[in-house]
Amino acid sequence: MIARALILMARFWQVGPSRILPPSCRYAPSCSAYAIEALDRYGALKGGWLALRRIARCHPWGGCGHDPVP
């Protein structure tokens, strides 16, 4: 239930703000796609934690490249 709501948030980000920002993802899949998959597979708590850690990794000094949900 909570996972659903969080997935909806990620979807909202994808069709809204993300559309108008220039493409800027360091990782593939993007954070939002990663979050959706993680929430779907692991539920709100663990999935949410994975998504948060992923977002925290995404900064100019962080890693990059192919980084799928474990």
Add this chain to the structure above:
Amino acid sequence: MKEDSKNFVLFAVLAALILFGWPVISGYFFPTANPPVTKIEGGQTKVVPNPAADPTSDAPGALRDRRIVLAETPRVRIDTPALAGSINLKGARLDDLILKRYDETVAKNSPPIHLLSPAGAAGAYFGGFGWQGDGAPDANTVWTATGDVLGLGRPVTLQTTNAAGQRFQIKLSVDENYMFTAEQTVANGGTAPITVRPYTYVQRAEKSPDPDQWTARVGPMVVVDDDETNLEWDEVTQAGSRFATTKGWAGFTDHYWLTAIIPDQRTPVDLTIRRSAAGRFGAEALAQNPTIVQPGRAAVQTVRLFAGAKEVKVLDAYAEQLGIRNIDNAIYWGWFKVLEKPIFYYLDWLFRLVGNFGVAIMLLTLTIRLLLFPIAQKQFASMAGMRALQPKMKALQEKYKEDKPRLQQEMMQLYRTEKVNPMAGCLPMLLQIPVMFALYKVLILTIEMRHQPFVGWIRDLSAPDPLTPVNLFGLLPFTPPAFIAIGVVPILLGVSMWLQFKLNPQPADEMQKQVFAIMPWMLMFVMAPFAVGLQVYWITSNVLTMAQQWWLYRQHPSMKVATAK
């Protein structure tokens, strides 16, 4: 392509919705700026009268002129660097207060702000100190005073003795800002004990003329320990809302002004916000426990009353030095307080350095861009590194022409093995949003930004741009509807953003290209009703981005060839 054009239609619809729905939505969620202080007519800047401050506007007939009401009762004059006015000796009321440092409008001959006015005059708003109990003085008691002026370092004691020989005293003093301190003494010179409960109150006949907004609350306010409650005017009932506390205060906040009663911070009191039968709004602090004064004894308590402008530093000092909890939150900072206050103090420091808040905002922008510069530089360096990979990428693109997700994956793999990355992530971009919001709040909330000029026709950075080409810069005799009256500064904003996008490499995606073509002009409309200061921030930011781009291209000459292609 089909998908792209569908996306584009969707985007266009969204854009139209935002464009036309925006004034409605923003009016509710984001009060854009303070009301304009000037309008431009026939090439002349005219000062717009402040409707809130005009004492003759829509006053019911029963109300009399302020000066006449003031002359009816004996008074003690108030005179400090910040305040002027008088204390009404009938009822020991503080009901005539002028804020010397603030004017109603930006006009040179504007009258100062009248914060407090006596009952019977328009905008009646007053406060005072008293006692509940048999034999205590009431609203009709005429007090005697020890002096005729209350000033800095010149306290005045008001005094009255009842028939039973009990003396009531209020020793009033005032500091260089807006804090009145009252030492309330009951001295029992009679033969029987007296039971009293001291109180402090503020009353106002009308709601504040300032709108109560989501980002700038206006109205009754109560602080209990560390929790503050902002009530809505319509929530105030005759029964009242009661808050029991020892450490707290209550009052009324306007957009820029505040009155607050601050009880003795050791005595348990009931703070009550209520409406009187006559419809007046009242805030009062009443001691929970009665004081019994035996014959020959006296009881003293010290309370405070704040009446003045919500200057950030003044309130911060009161919170810290006098221990008045959260009085700094009378400025409705909200969630972003941690960001807003540093931005305010930095802006204020810059202002004192250069003497113009517009220039200070530009310097603030420069600082933020400098902080973000390493990120931009790193991004650019890796973009240059990407150039070397071009052949390999071409090969990949050929190989996975049909399988887009796979291509994406392989490209990311390539970046990883070659240790380059063209993207900084979305974080640097998103980081600027809270800064922007904080600046928006600082501009809208703080009195330090009120009526601050920039250059030329811009006489208030916290209001929208009054000069618009829609009526030929005021030469045509009509006022266009606010929605299309795009000012000169917002137009500059649109142009600067368009130029900035022009300098960037064109995005490969068709849809993105369309978005970037429309966005500057859409943002021009969206930003037009906001404070000029915010637009100055954004324009400066765009110009600096362009300068940065130019400089980075010079550092990496190979890149220039790449984008020119």
